[in-house]
Amino acid sequence: MKETSLETTPLIEFKNVTKSFGDKIVLDNVNLKIYENQITTIIGKSGTGKSVLLKHIIGLLKPDRGTILFEGNPVGKMKKKEWEQYRSKISFLFQNNALMDSMTVFDNVAFPLKHTTNLSKNEIAEKVLKRIEDLELTDATDKYPSELSGGMQKRVALARALVTDPKIVLFDEPTTGQDPIRKNMILSMIAHYRKKFGFTAVMISHDIPDVFFISDRIIILWEGGVGFEGNYEQAVSKKLPLIDEFLRSLEGFEDELTGLLSREAFRVHYSALLGGAVSTAKVSAALFSVHLSILNDVLGPQASMEIIRMLGEYANKSFNPIGGFSARYSRDEILTVFPHTDAKEAEQLVLGFAEEMKSKVLATIQNLAANNLGIGNCFDIYLHAGVTDVLAKDDINQIIKKARANHKVVATYRCDPGGGEQ
Amino acid sequence: MQPFALIGKITMDFVNNLGAMAIFFSLAFINIFRRKQVREIINQVYYIGATSSLIVMLVGLFTGMVLGLQLFYTLVKFGSVGALGSAVSLSLIRELGPVLTAIMITARAGSGMAAEIGILRISEQIDAIYTMRIDPVRYLISPRIAASIISFPLLTAFFDLVGILGGYATGVLLLGTNAGTYFYRVQSSLDMVDIRGGFIKSIVFAVIVSCICCFQGYFCHMRTDGYGSKSVGLATISAVVLSCIMILIADYVVTSFLM
Numbered sequence: 001m002k003e004t005s006l007e008t009t010p011l012i013e014f015k016n017v018t019k020s021f022g023d024k025i026v027l028d029n030v031n032l033k034i035y036e037n038q039i040t041t042i043i044g045k046s047g048t049g050k051s052v053l054l055k056h057i058i059g060l061l062k063p064d065r066g067t068i069l070f071e072g073n074p075v076g077k078m079k080k081k082e083w084e085q086y087r088s089k090i091s092f093l094f095q096n097n098a099l100m101d102s103m104t105v106f107d108n109v110a111f112p113l114k115h116t117t118n119l120s121k122n123e124i125a126e127k128v129l130k131r132i133e134d135l136e137l138t139d140a141t142d143k144y145p146s147e148l149s150g151g152m153q154k155r156v157a158l159a160r161a162l163v164t165d166p167k168i169v170l171f172d173e174p175t176t177g178q179d180p181i182r183k184n185m186i187l188s189m190i191a192h193y194r195k196k197f198g199f200t201a202v203m204i205s206h207d208i209p210d211v212f213f214i215s216d217r218i219i220i221l222w223e224g225g226v227g228f229e230g231n232y233e234q235a236v237s238k239k240l241p242l243i244d245e246f247l248r249s250l251e252g253f254e255d256e257l258t259g260l261l262s263r264e265a266f267r268v269h270y271s272a273l274l275g276g277a278v279s280t281a282k283v284s285a286a287l288f289s290v291h292l293s294i295l296n297d298v299l300g301p302q303a304s305m306e307i308i309r310m311l312g313e314y315a316n317k318s319f320n321p322i323g324g325f326s327a328r329y330s331r332d333e334i335l336t337v338f339p340h341t342d343a344k345e346a347e348q349l350v351l352g353f354a355e356e357m358k359s360k361v362l363a364t365i366q367n368l369a370a371n372n373l374g375i376g377n378c379f380d381i382y383l384h385a386g387v388t389d390v391l392a393k394d395d396i397n398q399i400i401k402k403a404r405a406n407h408k409v410v411a412t413y414r415c416d417p418g419g420g421e422q
Numbered sequence: 423m424q425p426f427a428l429i430g431k432i433t434m435d436f437v438n439n440l441g442a443m444a445i446f447f448s449l450a451f452i453n454i455f456r457r458k459q460v461r462e463i464i465n466q467v468y469y470i471g472a473t474s475s476l477i478v479m480l481v482g483l484f485t486g487m488v489l490g491l492q493l494f495y496t497l498v499k500f501g502s503v504g505a506l507g508s509a510v511s512l513s514l515i516r517e518l519g520p521v522l523t524a525i526m527i528t529a530r531a532g533s534g535m536a537a538e539i540g541i542l543r544i545s546e547q548i549d550a551i552y553t554m555r556i557d558p559v560r561y562l563i564s565p566r567i568a569a570s571i572i573s574f575p576l577l578t579a580f581f582d583l584v585g586i587l588g589g590y591a592t593g594v595l596l597l598g599t600n601a602g603t604y605f606y607r608v609q610s611s612l613d614m615v616d617i618r619g620g621f622i623k624s625i626v627f628a629v630i631v632s633c634i635c636c637f638q639g640y641f642c643h644m645r646t647d648g649y650g651s652k653s654v655g656l657a658t659i660s661a662v663v664l665s666c667i668m669i670l671i672a673d674y675v676v677t678s679f680l681m
Contacts, residue, residue, distance in 0.1 A: 058553050087555050098550035112554040115458065115561065164554075 009072050011036040011168065011200055012057060017066035019052055026052050028224030029066070034217075039194060039201040041211050044221030050204045051095070053221070054170045057202065058092050059083075088116070091161035095173040097153045099145040099160070105132065106141050109159045116164070131159045134196075135189075151182040158189065162197060169194075171203040175211075180256035183207050184305045187214050188331065192296050209255070209263055213331040255328050257305065258312020266327035266335070270396060273339055283390040284346035285337045287403035288315065290383055292332035298379045307381065308332060310361045318353045329400060337399075343389045350385045354410035357383055383411040446559070446640070447567070447633045453560035454568045462565035463572070470531040470566070471573030475580060478526050482581035485518055486510060486588025493589075494597050506599055507607030510589030511582075515612065515620045519582040521673050524574065524627035528665040532635040535566055536661035539639030540654035548640070563640065567632045574628035575621045582620065619680045626676055630668045635661040 010033035019027040026049035034040045042050050055061040056068060059075070068075045070086055078086060099108050110128045113119055119127070132141055135155045145153050154174060161169055171190065175183040187207065191214040194201050205211040212218065212232040220228040220235070228235055255262055261269065273283065288311060295304040311334060315326045319336050326336040338346050386406035390399055453459070493509045539562060542548050551558045586608060593599045642657035643649075 060549055060552060084555065087553075090553070092550070092553040094546050094550060096546060098546040100547055100550075101545070112556070115556045116554065160554075 008035060010034055010069075011071060012202075013069040013072075014053075014056075015067045015069065017056065017063045017068060019049065019056070019061065019063050025224055027056075027063070030221075030224075030226055032219050032226050032229055034200065034202055036200050037198065038216035039191065039203060039214055040217045040219060041203045041205055041215040042219045042221060043204070043206060043208070043211075044227075048221040049224065050221055051172050054092070054172055054202065054204065057168075057170060058090050059087060088164070089167035091164060091166040091169045093154075093157050093161045093169065093171045093174055095176055097145070097157040099153060099156055101145050104142050104144055105137060105148070105156050105159075108145070108156055109163050112160065112164050127163060131163045134162075134193075135159045150178060151185065154178070154182075154186055155189070158193070162193060162199075165197070166199055168200045168202065171201060171205070173204050173206070175205055175207050181302070181305045181309060184210055184257050184308070184331075185302055187211060188292065188296060188305065190214065191331075192293065195293070207256075209328070210257065210331075255312065257309055258328055258334070259316055260312045260334065261325055261327045263327050263329065266325065267396065269325050270337060273337065274392065282342040283337065283339050284341050284343045284387060285335060285390050285399045285403055286346055286350050286385050286387045287329075287333055287335050287400055287407070288350075288383065288385045289333045289407070290381065295332075295381065307361070310364075311357065311383075314353065314357055314361060318356065319349070322349075324349075329396075333400075335396070335400060335403070337390065343387050346387045350387055350410060354383055354385065358411040358413060381413040382409050384408065385410045442641075443633060443637050446563070446637050447629070449559050450563040450567050450633075450636070453557065453564040456560055456564070459560075459565060459568070462561070463568045466565045466569030467572050469534075470527065470569045471577060474527050474530050474573070475577060477530060478523055478577045478581050479584045481522060481526050482514075482519070482584035483588040483591075485522060485581075486514065486585030486590075487592045488588075489513055489518070489585070490589035490592035491597075494593050494599065503599055504603050505607060506589065506593045507586075507604040508611035510593070511586050511608040511612055512616060514582050514585040514589075515616050517673070517677075519578050519585065520574075520620050520623035520627060521669060523578045523581045523624065524631055524669045525666055527570075527574065527577065528631050528635070528662055528669070531570075532631050532665050533658050533662050535632070535635040536639040536642075536658045537654055539563075539636055540642040540657045543640060543643050544650055544654060558640075563636045566636055567629070570628040570632035571625060574624040574631075578620060578624040615680075619677075622680070623673060623676050626672050627669050630672055631665045634665045634668060638664070 012034040014030050014032045017027055017030045018025065026047075030049075030053070042053060044050050052061060056063060062076070073082075075083075075086065100111060103111065106128060109131055110124050113124045113127060117124075129141070132138055135158060137152065137155055137159060140148055140152055140156070145156065148156065158174075174190065175186050178186060187205075187210050190201060190203065193199075203211070203215070209232075216231065218228065218230065218232055218235055219226060222228070254260070254265070260266075290304075290307055290311065292304055292308065295307060299307075308328075308331075312326070312328065315324075315334055315336055318324075319326060319338065322338070323340065324336050324338045326334050329335045338349065341349070384407050386403035386408070388399065388402040388406055394402070454463075489510050490506065493506055493513075494503060497503050497505055497509065539548075542551075542562065548558045548562070551561055590601070590604055594601045594604050638657040638661040639654070642653045645653045645656060647653075648656045
């Protein structure tokens with residue numbers, strides 16, 4: 001998580017913003033700050049004004065009272081030219097994508113450039129094709145939105161939002177209605193492109209905990225106002241009863257992508273273990289990881305997510321029968337606790353698991369990756385693991401820290417240029 | 423008190439809508455002359471004008487044929503069959519041509535405009551256009567209004583021409599009126615004033631139809647009698663009904679000024 005200095009001027013700031021529709025007050029004296037180069041996620045119950053808030057930033061709605069500041073300047077008092085400049089820095093990704101359904105993917109992505117720039121036809125085509133390629137949509141260039149899957153439509157919308165090189169991108173529930181792999185792919189894509197293109201992202205999402213893995217700041221809207229503003233660790237450590245319950249209700253007991261325990265359920269299991277086994281018997285833990293950002297670059301988001309999904313699935317399959325329990329602790333890290341097992345025994349378990357991962361899982365990625373790379377291209381996948389003993393006084397963060405310190409490569413998949421394995 | 427309140431509300435809503443429509447039209451009209459509009463206008467001329475031409479000519483043909491038939495039997499009673507060409511051409515060029523063409527375009531292209539814009543509205547495509555810094559009125563409405571102003575008089579001319587030929591088909595080919603007399607009467611009775619009047623009407627109707635249809639579609643999300651796809655359906659109905667009524671009212675008003 002990035003540190004936000006108190007002195008930093010927020011990129012966007014809401015000051016006492018109030019908005020009503022008829023008698024219903026949707027935003028009531030809302031004060032919040034959005035900082036540059038961060039992913040800020042807004043969560044809240046339905047009808048708490050999340051989309052209304054985003055629409056205020058882009059100017060689709062105007063506040064009844066209060067001020068919205070951009071780099072310290074009130075948006076409402078901007079002159080026409082300043083307003084246009086401000087808007088040229090923002091892109092909006094709608095919940096339902098809002099693609100122009102009578103246009104092809106190419107025309108959709110080219111649309112803002114054709115109408116708001118003086119670029120020549122060739123320059124537009126070059127820029128559009130580059131974005132289409134970046135988002136792995138080359139095969140869909142001449143297709144219409146109705147011919148594409150939900151995930152592809154989302155990528156087209158993202159390509160259209162990014163083609164103008166915006167400074168701020170607003171995402172209105174970008175993962176709604178997607179399956180767990182697609183959800184993580186989209187979130188992964190947002191994090192990846194945020195890093196690549198360097199924009200500030202403001203996102204509405206309910207996909208906990210996945211969204212927290214990529215968010216720098218979280219804003220929880222609660223009963224018309226801001227219930228919480230800060231990072232995830234602060235949100236869970238503050239223990240505000242209503243918000244805590246809301247977060248837990250969203251998170252559930254299981255991680256949707258991997259089928260592993262949710263972080264909250266993992267914490268409960270671990271606390272129960274602390275109450276018994278740790279004090280009397282040996283306990284160890286292993287932290288598995290693959291470098292998702294590198295995999296994303298090499299294999300594309302779908303294959304990367306598939307690796308994470310299968311890593312979780314095999315962790316459950318391998319360690320549950322011996323009493324182990326696991327949870328995803330970041331986008332690409334899985335923590336497993338082994339009761340009644342010391343670090344040496346755990347290391348043997350991990351090596352056996354790594355061997356199985358290598359032969360049964362990593363090799364199958366070749367097929368998925370071929371879609372992105374083309375046959376003949378090659379890539380490497382490394383599975384890292386760190387094993388540590390668990391002491392009674394250790395909390396989960398300490399275990400992660402200790403395990404991370406012991407990280408080493410336990411499985412490697414390396415294909416040859418002909419597509420086979422080395 | 424209740425009925426008075428109702429009348430007051432209806433009147434205020436009517437005045438509000440009229441004002442909103444006037445502003446909407448003014449904004450759209452000004453934006454016709456902005457850059458990068460020609461291509462869009464040509465597309466819309468094709469959609470509103472070219473694709474409607476066949477149906478307009480078909481209606482024109484049968485209107486002319488019916489007129490030829492009816493007027494022949496009326497004029498024959500007064501021994502004035504020779505005036506058939508005058509009667510058919512004047513009725514078509516002054517009244518029936520502009521009115522029926524406008525009604526046919528309303529039914530075909532006007533309903534399409536309202537439905538298309540309505541769907542763009544409810545699927546947030548209009549909001550998306552706005553967020554891309556493109557003025558939705560300029561991009562969606564102005565080309566349609568410009569294309570209507572271009573297409574209506576042209577289609578009216580087609581309607582008139584084919585109608586006169588329809589009158590010829592029944593009056594001359596079917597009922598045996600002299601062909602030379604028919605065309606001589608058409609030519610001698612028509613003044614430029616009549617033709618100009620017909621075109622003025624068709625331009626007025628073009629403004630009315632395009633403005634009403636686009637307005638209904640564009641603001642379908644603000645309807646209180648239906649939401650979502652239902653609001654698009656209701657907007658389309660309102661667009662067609664209102665346009666037809668306003669065409670007839672405007673026809674009377676313009677005629678009274680031209681007479």
